[in-house]
Amino acid sequence: MNNLIEIKKDLSVLILEDNDGDFLLIEDYLIEEFKTVQITRFETFIEFKDQISEQKVRNTDIILLDLHLPDYSGIELIEKIFIAYSGIPIIILTGFSDLSLAKKSLKIGIEDFLIKDEITPSILHKSIEFALSRSQYVKHIEAQNEKLRKIAWTQSHVVRAPLSRILGIINLLESESGINEDLKLWLNQLRDSSNDLDVLVRKITEDAQEIELNRNYE
């Protein structure tokens, strides 16, 4: 768990904020709280989208997002960023008037929202640290879920195939006439064992499917 919440020494923050005053304040707070912090600012979504390099996106640890940019705002803005840059945690900067919108955005995957008038250096610091550790943790869980899904798929689509062949062959052998009693006994044993295995495989498939089904409710 420790490695999950280890915050990078060299923090790279992307700020999308069109208001100079708000930006300067956040910039000050960041410099005050984080020893080495790289700050990149864009004033509009289009500017951000057009000018940012892939390299920069990869290195970005967190996005601080004003909900009202001149070109896009609100949920539409958030979704645009999600689509293009999924995986980077986002903290929203907002005013009191947007509280309900900010709360709604938490449901679609925003890490946190900060009311601009209430931001202090320590609140900002804490929010960023929490956002980073949570997003790393979620990524870790998602990677595990992905592995589980693959196992689930293999279970239901691959593992049962050779077993169904065995069961089919047993069916055929059992319908042969003139097999002696000894062979019949062992054939029965083979069927019982294969059926046991089938029950197990089906059970595992069923359990694994709950992961799949749960994904739909996410």
Place this chain on the structure above:
Amino acid sequence: MNKTIFLIDDDSILRLIVEMTMKKVDDTLSFIQCENGKIGLEKLNEHFQGESSNFIVLLDLNMPVLDGWGFLDTIQADHSNTYKNMSLYILSSSTDRVDIEKSKQYSFVKNFYHKPLSIVEINEILNS
């Protein structure tokens, strides 16, 4: 009866098992083996161009080249005309509920069977 059965499955042993088992129930059945959906489509069209006799398709889902879903998608538009004499069943080793639900979206899929087919299920297929 003399029914024709298309076995569309990439597992050759499984195809053999199905054929042998079904022949025990009815030895007049004739089988056409297809190792994937694409070959299935080709043989289907080859054998039943304009012909009207009934036939049965046993379709596996996971196959290379063209899988069972691709096969279903291809014939879906035409199933009530070109393939109106077809009785199609899915025969899969999958017990995945997602597959079973998905197969219900195709109105012409008569049933979903898990491998292997039992004698009871074979009779169901042949007598329906």
